[in-house]
Amino acid sequence: MTFRVDHSNPAMISLSGSVLGGPEAMEFTESVSGCIGKGIVNAVIDLSEVELMNSSGLGMLVAAFRTLTSAGGGLALVGPNERIQRLFTTTRLDSVFRQFESREEAVASFTHQ
Structure with missing residues (x-):
């Protein structure tokens, strides 16, 4: 994952590759916290x-959601492919995450809001 x-404002975070957790997950989490530190x-x-994306990748998104919402903000997702959309549906996270067709x-x- 990169x-x-x-x-x-809002921060724009672009993920690519396979989102499977691992060492990059900590960097990702720190980046989200860094946004809050900048007032975003x-x-x-x-x-x-x-x-x-696997369950660890989902965990990264859930952690980002919790971090942002606890700071009084929010999270929006753009462009999950069909496989990831099925994962959201299966885990019922489709009712948690706001999803949009475009960045705009x-x-x-x-x-x-």
Whole structure:
């Protein structure tokens, strides 16, 4: 897994590859906390380049959601592929995560809360 963080408001976090937890998970979590440290409490996570995700990857997203919401912010997801969407449905996380077709829609959702 690789990820990039743009510290705009909301933060734009792009994940790519296989999201399977591991050492990158800690870096990801620290990046989300770093956003909050900069006063950015909303984030859009772009999953359009993620090929595979397991339960540890789901745990990363849940941790990011909890971190952001406990700081008074929120999380929006963009572009999960069909396989990841099924994973969200099976785990019922589709009712937790707000999902959008485009980055623009996700960003706009924070202005309409």
